[in-house]
Amino acid sequence: MDKTIRDHGGDxxxxxxxxxxxxxxxxxxxxxxxxxxxxxxxxxxxxxxxVNYPDxxxxxxxxxxxxxxxxxxxxxxxxxxxxxxxxIDLSLSLLKKVCIAVPSFGEYRTSALKYDIDIEYSxxxxxxxxxxxxxxxxxxxxxxxxxxxxxxxxxxxxIIDKKAFQPILxxxxxxxxxxxxxxxxxxFTGEPNRSFLQESLQYxxxxxxxxxxxxxxxxxxxxxxxxxTNSKVAESIRSKQLPWNINTFAEVSLKYIFKDKEYIESxxxxxxxxxxxxxxxxRKIPFIEKVYESSGNFLLLKLKDITDEEIxxxxxxxxxxxRRCGNYEGLNHSFIRVxxxxxxxxDTLISLLKDIHI
Amino acid sequence: MDKTIRDHGGDxxxxxxxxxxxxxxxxxxxxxxxxxxxxxxxxxxxxxxxVNYPDxxxxxxxxxxxxxxxxxxxxxxxxxxxxxxxxIDLSLSLLKKVCIAVPSFGEYRTSALKYDIDIEYSxxxxxxxxxxxxxxxxxxxxxxxxxxxxxxxxxxxxIIDKKAFQPILxxxxxxxxxxxxxxxxxxFTGEPNRSFLQESLQYxxxxxxxxxxxxxxxxxxxxxxxxxTNSKVAESIRSKQLPWNINTFAEVSLKYIFKDKEYIESxxxxxxxxxxxxxxxxRKIPFIEKVYESSGNFLLLKLKDITDEEIxxxxxxxxxxxRRCGNYEGLNHSFIRVxxxxxxxxDTLISLLKDIHI
Numbered sequence: 001m002d003k004t005i006r007d008h009g010g011d012x013x014x015x016x017x018x019x020x021x022x023x024x025x026x027x028x029x030x031x032x033x034x035x036x037x038x039x040x041x042x043x044x045x046x047x048x049x050x051v052n053y054p055d056x057x058x059x060x061x062x063x064x065x066x067x068x069x070x071x072x073x074x075x076x077x078x079x080x081x082x083x084x085x086x087x088i089d090l091s092l093s094l095l096k097k098v099c100i101a102v103p104s105f106g107e108y109r110t111s112a113l114k115y116d117i118d119i120e121y122s123x124x125x126x127x128x129x130x131x132x133x134x135x136x137x138x139x140x141x142x143x144x145x146x147x148x149x150x151x152x153x154x155x156x157x158x159i160i161d162k163k164a165f166q167p168i169l170x171x172x173x174x175x176x177x178x179x180x181x182x183x184x185x186x187x188f189t190g191e192p193n194r195s196f197l198q199e200s201l202q203y204x205x206x207x208x209x210x211x212x213x214x215x216x217x218x219x220x221x222x223x224x225x226x227x228x229t230n231s232k233v234a235e236s237i238r239s240k241q242l243p244w245n246i247n248t249f250a251e252v253s254l255k256y257i258f259k260d261k262e263y264i265e266s267x268x269x270x271x272x273x274x275x276x277x278x279x280x281x282x283r284k285i286p287f288i289e290k291v292y293e294s295s296g297n298f299l300l301l302k303l304k305d306i307t308d309e310e311i312x313x314x315x316x317x318x319x320x321x322x323r324r325c326g327n328y329e330g331l332n333h334s335f336i337r338v339x340x341x342x343x344x345x346x347d348t349l350i351s352l353l354k355d356i357h358i
Numbered sequence: 359m360d361k362t363i364r365d366h367g368g369d370x371x372x373x374x375x376x377x378x379x380x381x382x383x384x385x386x387x388x389x390x391x392x393x394x395x396x397x398x399x400x401x402x403x404x405x406x407x408x409v410n411y412p413d414x415x416x417x418x419x420x421x422x423x424x425x426x427x428x429x430x431x432x433x434x435x436x437x438x439x440x441x442x443x444x445x446i447d448l449s450l451s452l453l454k455k456v457c458i459a460v461p462s463f464g465e466y467r468t469s470a471l472k473y474d475i476d477i478e479y480s481x482x483x484x485x486x487x488x489x490x491x492x493x494x495x496x497x498x499x500x501x502x503x504x505x506x507x508x509x510x511x512x513x514x515x516x517i518i519d520k521k522a523f524q525p526i527l528x529x530x531x532x533x534x535x536x537x538x539x540x541x542x543x544x545x546f547t548g549e550p551n552r553s554f555l556q557e558s559l560q561y562x563x564x565x566x567x568x569x570x571x572x573x574x575x576x577x578x579x580x581x582x583x584x585x586x587t588n589s590k591v592a593e594s595i596r597s598k599q600l601p602w603n604i605n606t607f608a609e610v611s612l613k614y615i616f617k618d619k620e621y622i623e624s625x626x627x628x629x630x631x632x633x634x635x636x637x638x639x640x641r642k643i644p645f646i647e648k649v650y651e652s653s654g655n656f657l658l659l660k661l662k663d664i665t666d667e668e669i670x671x672x673x674x675x676x677x678x679x680x681r682r683c684g685n686y687e688g689l690n691h692s693f694i695r696v697x698x699x700x701x702x703x704x705d706t707l708i709s710l711l712k713d714i715h716i
Contacts (some may be wrong), residue, residue: 052579
């Protein structure tokens, strides 16, 4: 199979649609409530806007982001991306040597390699429940000019311990190193204080990356954004961007989805409830040795006596796609990741796994 | 005014929507028939696809392009872009020194500067009706490794004379230089033979760039593509792209709009008819010295005794946006560009211009 495909979840095409069958996709971590009604109901007026070029400066879109995140200070700079992937990529492009906490989203590494940036990995250790090793990160930052990490982190769902992270923040601020925090899944925690948006008011070393992809169930719309109070960093990134990099559907959707409080609150309640139920169910499967605590809408599973490839194949035969983790730097073939989906789909997954006898 | 805004047409925001008024926009060259019905009618099913990540390899989208352009040979490589701007930008990034025929689309220059690429301009001369100076281009290519030019060219609407271009094609093929042909407006000619797609089967030096922006009236969808038989060039460009760079709305729309023969044929008939009428009307305006022959859906106008800024302001006061041309390399403040719009809008423009007394 093509490597680029193997690197990511959400490929319902290779084994699915292009062969004429629908797969139940547990490999992409998308809000199970689906596309917000507030978006669907306004699709006609959004569509009409597509006859115009987007605003080159995306002024309304930026105002909508500021309102959504209650960013009151004028110090905040907002950078819009064709998916969070663009902001991750361009933030990394500013570095010479980056510390990447792994296992984590494969694009951190891919982008770093693309720009010939040296990489130092800080490994999250299985024996420490895949928590960040803050001391190791700090040590490595002495010879890196930047750090990238997820909050929560994909694929394990771990979140940054702010107290333990403080020395890293101080060190980077004093030494002009860049900290890129990928918060693509942060809204699922339901706890705004987990985000580093507040800290970024004080710390110019920070850039926080968000997306509508996961939480608003719109991976197809391609929209992410970066927030920083470091205007130099913002300017450097913008200078590398194309004009009109955000499509109208993304640009205009914000005025609906960001104000959809009902959707936002239901999601947090629903996903957390389903996560508990799914975790419980999975813990009863004999070949699942461990289900990690996750602040995201996905669960990392440690397997025993079976490989990720074997589970992948068994599930695929039954029409379910799971995320093999053998290709994550810092993991091996004993892990898979599954999304938290709707109740019925989660039950289907559990029944199917129960049927696998090894 | 902000320079990035001044560089492009289509800014209905700065003076328009953001101040609560609608402008009649003659500065962006969008098909006056508007968004194809075939797209609007299928928006709901397109919308539902946005809950999934696009196909990382965009296999169906590429098949739809091949069918639309009747590209039968398997030698053709297709590269998809977040707007044609992305393909222009990445094609240019492969060069060290580029020859740009000017006046032309400002992004050629902007991208070249972004990558620190040296530029040699080949000027289209007013006294030669802004036709390409093929001999000058060939001369300059001796010390450039690539050429970029429009077919038809924006802002004048001139098209490449294939016979006169042949020596350039041969020279570039023999000397491994890259020719980037921007065909964003080619469909308006109604003459497929004007395109260099056929030539690109024989000439590996060619990359042809297309877009749905103008002809299918979808600037907001952000979709362009490059076609080449040079697999090395294709691979180099792809290696610089982000995953999922094309949004679902663009990806899925192709299966509707590219098959919409009625829209395609009506557009060509309608725009050509309106272009004749508009040209005729404009030629009667006393301060318009010349209306250039255009193969695109826009007209370049030479002014006398009045500047582009003055016309711009007069029109803006009356709710119409025209494209000032003073910031085009190779033009000056004696030129404006107007789109060919629907009959009623074109008549409004002509009446308004008649009312300007200088």
